[in-house]
Amino acid sequence: MTNSSLSSEERENEEVVVEVHQGIPQIPIDLFVKKNRKGLRFFDAFGNLRYKVSDASPLSPKHNHGLRGRVLLDSSGNSLVSIFRCHDGSWKGFKGDSCEELLFKAEQTLITFNKIEFSVNVARDDGANLTFAIRGCVFWRTCTIYQDKFIVAQTNLMYKLGFRKHFVGRSKFRVTIFPGYSDYNFIASLILVFLDGRKQ
Known part of the structure; x- marks a missing residue:
């Protein structure tokens, strides 16, 4: 039976089943990043806290080797990803706060006055690598985050509506994650790498 021969109610039910099986949002998802005295935080479109960022623990073995580190936490304060800037200028992301399970490595490939680029390699359980x-x-x-030639996410400054476009300021910006990608922890981690890119 084709979609054209189904009633509107049947088509609606069929669409719901498809979305449930896919498990991936079919519309862009926005996160809002704010930087203030409380540090860097990510909120969803309803104003709910999704992520917060803290400095890596001094007890971390990576930190003891002189590497600058930050930890991506969920809203309850649980460690999701620990990110360290290495002596060679690259960044490494580890699962949780154990610094044992490597999730990704990011390397800076270009830096100019107004442009910065990174190459990111992600290690998968099957031994294959994904490149972003x-x-x-x-x-x-x-910034724009690509997987191969496909755009995964983009960031942009917020602005107020009116006769002229007025930007809210660089302390708040939007992250838009496009349909087909649902690893928000990874995207938030790459935003931290991006923001850290010009620091020495």
């Missing part, structure tokens, strides 16, 4: 790229401008809080 980050390209953007840290000052304007704008």
Whole structure:
């Protein structure tokens, strides 16, 4: 039976089943990043806290070797990803706060006055590697995250509506994650790498 021969109610039920089996949002998802005295935080479209960021623990073995580290936490304070900047200028992301299970490695491939680029390799359980790229401008809080040639996520500054476009400021910006990708922890981790890119 084709979709054209189904009633509107049957088509609606059929669509719901498809979405449940896919388990991946079919519309873009926005996260809002704010930086203030409480540090860097990620909120959803309803204002609920999704992620917060803290410095890596001094007890971390990676931190003791002189590497600068940050930890992505969920809203309850549980460690999701620990990210360290290595002596060779690369970044490594580890699962949780154990610094044992490597999730990704990011390397800077270009840095100019108004442009910065990274290449990111993700280690999978089956031994294969996925390659991502980050390209953007840290000052304007704008970047695009690619998986191969496909855009996974983008960031942009917030602005107020009116006769003229007025930006809210660089302390708040939007992260849009496009349909087909649902690893928000990974995207948030790459945003931390992006923001850290111009620091020495």
